Each structure stands twice: as structure tokens, then as C-alpha cells.
Amino acid sequence: MIGLSGICHSFAGKELFRNLEWSIKKGRKYGLVGPNGSGKTTLLEIVMELMEPEKGQASVPSALTVGYLPQIMDLGTGDLTVLSAARTSDRDEGEEGSEKPVHEAEKILFGLGFTGEQLSQKVSSLSGGWKMRVELARILLLEPEVLLLDEPTNHLDIKSIEWLEGYLGNYRGTVVLVSHDKYLLDRMVDTIAELEGGGIREFRGDYSAYLERKEQLAAVAEATAKNQERKLRAQRRFIERFRYKASKARQVQSRIKMLEKMEPEAPSPETHRTLEFDFPAPERAGRVVYEISDFSKEYEVSGGTRNVVFQNSPALRVERGDRVAVTGKNGEGKTTLCKMVAGVEGFSGQSRLGHNVTLGYYAQNQDEMLNPQNTVYEEFIGAYPLFFQTEARTLLGSFLFGASDITKKVSVLSGGEKSRLSLLKILVSRSNFLVLDEPTNHLDMASREVLRRALEEYSGTFLLISHDRYFIDSLVNRVWYVEGGGVETFIGNYSEFLEKKSRDSDDEQMPAEMENDEPRKKTTKALEAERRNRLYRELREKGIENMENWMLLSKKQMSNALSDLESRISECETEKEEMERLLANPETFPQSTNWEEKTRQLGELEAKLSALYGRWDEVSEHMRKNFN
Known part of the structure; x- marks a missing residue:
């Protein structure tokens, strides 16, 4: 063609x-x-x-x-x-x-x-x-x-x-x-x-x-390059060892010619530079991070008419650890809501930030806040002068700014590079509540993956708008859907929200002859929503190891809970090893210390570990049989 x-x-x-x-x-x-x-x-x-x-x-x-x-x-x-x-x-x-x-x-x-x-x-x-x-x-x-x-x-x-x-x-x-x-x-x-x-x-x-094939090719290229380098080193060692021995002169010359023909294996082009990034840990916020209630917002448009965005909307709450996707059609008020939460847009109603909350806001025009005369390095270090040069370079490198990039003027950066720099400045600010309005705009695949991994590792709370479904689906645990002057809230990720919307739509399209079943269907839907919410609350409050009905969790929730189990098993193992080492050393733990209390604590740790391992085995086996 x-x-x-x-x-x-x-x-x-x-x-x-x-x-x-x-x-x-x-x-x-x-x-x-x-x-x-x-x-x-x-x-x-x-x-x-x-x-x-x-x-x-x-x-x-x-x-x-x-x-x-x-x-x-x-x-x-x-x-x-x-x-x-x-x-x-x-x-x-x-x-x-x-x-x-x-x-x-x-x-x-x-x-x-x-x-x-x-x-x-x-x-x-x-x-x-x-x-x-x-x-x-x-x-x-x-x-x-x-x-x-x-x-x-x-x-x-x-x-x-x-x-x-x-x-x-x-x-x-x-x-x-x-x-x-x-x-x-x-x-x-x-x-x-x-x-x-x-x-x-x-x-x-x-x-x-x-992506899978690229990873395979990268692994093969790396192995080939290492093998070639081993051969080169072997030839060089032979030449150095026998260079001055007359009996080996012919062999040495042969190896030298061979070495000249053996070019070092060119490194394969990078497919994705992976993120090596540790957030400066923000302080722990209170349980309630943000609340807004009875809020209304309208704008005056041409002709003196009023554009009502929100009208007497019911309360919304963000709790510590929430990762909220704000979704909805364009023009429904997603950005307006983010501005209201961030405190840069006035409205009618009540709102408050929770105890010990520090807010970081990324606006769609955040790039305009950069100084075009600064270099990339100057722009970053000017905001965070206490970072050592090596720390600053490492952080910039983690967001794909190489050694040659950090000396560029901000004025010559692409839209994606400016976005990355602005995002990095916010992400290292130690804010424990981030409001991010379209952070994926202008970012290519590699840059989006860097940001996604950074937010995945982030220990605070965030609220974000993005049209990249994979990006939000892999990160969020709540959805706010903005439509018709209100906000619908949902516990779960974006795919689970879509499933729920699809079920609701199917229910609305049932034939007229089944209208007499409507009260029962609505009751069933309400009970189903209540059951999902109850399960999610129980998972957050108790942990999967203390749940009797954990098998009713979704695949995504179960997978996340399994990862959490593994983290807590690792923490308990470390704590157990330290306590055993302490009890085994009479010099650091004299008999006068409360030996019985420590021994009891060790027993509790061992019992906890046993329970965690047991539930991990059950969940892993259940997922293998039902989700693979």
C-alpha cells in the first residue's frame, strides 16, 4: 500500500x-x-x-x-x-x-x-x-x-x-x-x-x-555484551602475559589481530529508563485529610447568564491513604473541583484541611511557573537549596534528565520536559496531600511510567485528573465522577467503577414487563454496593489475615492485599530476628531486664507470622485457581 x-x-x-x-x-x-x-x-x-x-x-x-x-x-x-x-x-x-x-x-x-x-x-x-x-x-x-x-x-x-x-x-x-x-x-x-x-x-x-518482547531483547543484548566483554578481557590478559616471550610471539600477534577485529558489543538502545527514586518522606497526616460539604460553584458567562458547575453538592471526604481519580466528561467541572480543593478557586460551602496536612498542587499551566532563564539544575536547586549536588543530580536523573539535560535552559525545553521538571519539584516537596490536574499531559510513554512509579511509591494521599486509563487504573483506590452539578463517589479503581456503571446501565434498560421487579433490583443494587463498601472498609481496618469473607474481594483488591501481606511478613521477620538476637546476647540484654515480657512478645510475633504465612498461602492458592 x-x-x-x-x-x-x-x-x-x-x-x-x-x-x-x-x-x-x-x-x-x-x-x-x-x-x-x-x-x-x-x-x-x-x-x-x-x-x-x-x-x-x-x-x-x-x-x-x-x-x-x-x-x-x-x-x-x-x-x-x-x-x-x-x-x-x-x-x-x-x-x-x-x-x-x-x-x-x-x-x-x-x-x-x-x-x-x-x-x-x-x-x-x-x-x-x-x-x-x-x-x-x-x-x-x-x-x-x-x-x-x-x-x-x-x-x-x-x-x-x-x-x-x-x-x-x-x-x-x-x-x-x-x-x-x-x-x-x-x-x-x-x-x-x-x-x-x-x-x-x-x-x-x-x-x-x-514491551515483553523488548525486555527479552534487552536481556539477550545484555548477555551478549557481557559475553563479548569476557572474551575481550581474556584476549587482553593473554597478550599482556606473553607479549615479551619469544616462544609466544606468533600467538600474541594472532591475538592482537583478533582483538582488533573484535569490537565491543554496542549497548542496545534503552527502551525505558527505569525509575530509581525515593520520595523525601512526608509527615504523617491525620486520618481525615480533606473535607468539603454543601458546596456550590458558578461562573458568569456572556450575556449575564450563569454557568452552574456545582449546586448544593453533598459532602466529600478524603482520608489518609486515599488515591482518588477525578473523572467525567470535559466541561463538567473536574478542574474546577481540583482548584477548589487546592484553595485557588473560591466557592460557596464549607471545607477544611485535616490535621498536619500540607498540600501540593500541580495545575495544567504549572509549566508557566518555571523561570525560562534558569537551567534545569538551577530551577530545581533554587527551590530546594539544601539538597547536595549529587542528590539533586540523582533526583533529576530519576526523572530522565541526563547530565547534558540539566545544563539546558528551561526556555528550550519541550512541553514534556517542562512538565517533568514541574512534577519533580512538587513530588519532592514533602507535601502529604497532592492535587494533580492532568499531570500526564505532554508526557510520552517513558515519562508517564516514571511518574506512575513515583506515585506508586508515594506514601501520602493524592487526588488526580488524567485521561490515561492505564495510569489511573493502576494507581487509584477511589473514583469521583463529576456529572450534572454533582459528584458520584466510588470505592475501587477505574475499571471496577466502569463495571459498576455498566451494571447500572443494564439495569436501567430492562424491558417494561419486568418493571414490577424494579424495587427488588434497586434493593439488590444497594445491597451489593453496601457489601462492596463494607468489604473494602474491613480490608483497610483489619487486614486480609483477619477477614473471614476475604474470598469475596475482587482480584485487584486481593492482589493488593497479597502485596501488603508480603511487606508485613518481611517486617515481622526482621523484628523477630532482632528480638532473637537481643535475647541470645546476655551482654546486651542482662537478666535484670524484663526477660519474661520480651519472651512473650517473641511468642506473639511468631504466632502473628504463622497467621500471615497461612493466609498468604490461602490467598495465593485461591488466586491461582480462580484468576489465572
């Missing part, structure tokens, strides 16, 4: 492609991946003949229909309505594609988050993000043979991303997708095309399979 041959290209002095060869095959669904700056957007522009490579050529059949959604484009300010613009076959000509029924256009627009009222709005009145949705709808409605989508989820909320995921999964044409959404790449692509080292390499399968 589409072929790239001998492509060479550089940008701003950096080589992007070196004799790149790639064939885009019919019917494939590609995920085009690589770190920020590796040339993904440039490659798509070369395919679309919007950029001419320094060498090589792109071959695109003239009869092939290609739909291209760039990251940034001028969508104009015409007088077309949303519905008319979506049905336009040529955006520049403004010709409406009459062959596409209105209901098909409406279906796609609704899927992308538009309401019925918005369909008659002028495109010129929309924000940039909504204009991009109109353009995406227009391209999808054309049903081209090839779709080239450069980060289409940038301006979509989670619900729209989920709709797009399903649409692309069923799309009959070829798709080349650039995205940092792991779930999207896992669920709709069948081939990963990786930009690396100036070339492109394909991996069949989804993104998770690609």
Missing part, C-alpha cells in the same frame, strides 16, 4: 531517520511508538507529502484514500455548524458529503462527546479541542482506506476515548495511530512500529506484547 524507502532526515541538527524503510500493509492496525522527539509526527507528514525528506521517498498510490489528523491544524472560523462541518467531504472546499446520512454523522459526533444542542453550534464558536473533535468526526465519516491519526486522544475525555477505541477496533481499513494511551494501543492495534536509532522495527501484537 504505502512504502517508505531510504528516508533520511534531520531536524534542528538531530538525525531522525537514517535510510528508514517501512511498508504500511493493507488491513493492519499500527501503533507508531517512540519517545518524544523521535520523529513520529515528521514521519506522518512525509507520508502525507507535507514535508520532503532530505533523502528517500514515500510511495502512496494515487487512488488510495487517506485520512490524516495532525496534532495541530488551522480549522478556520467558518460559519458551518458542527453537523455540517462533520459532513463536509473536503474541509478546504466546504463541500457537504451528501452521500453520508445525517444519522451516521450524529452517531460519530455523539460518540466523540457532542450533545444534540452542540450540533447546531457554529464551529467558529468552539474551543480548539472541540474543533479537533469536529475534524476527527469528519475524517471518520469519510471512511478512508488508510487512517493516519497523530495523538487523536489529546483533546478527548475518557468516555470519548473509550468510544474511539471501539470504533477503531472495528474499522475495516488500515490505521496508523500515534498515542500515549496504553489501553488504546493494547485493545485496538495488531502491530507496533517502533522508531528507534533512525530506523523502524515492527513487532506483531499489542503494546503489552511489544
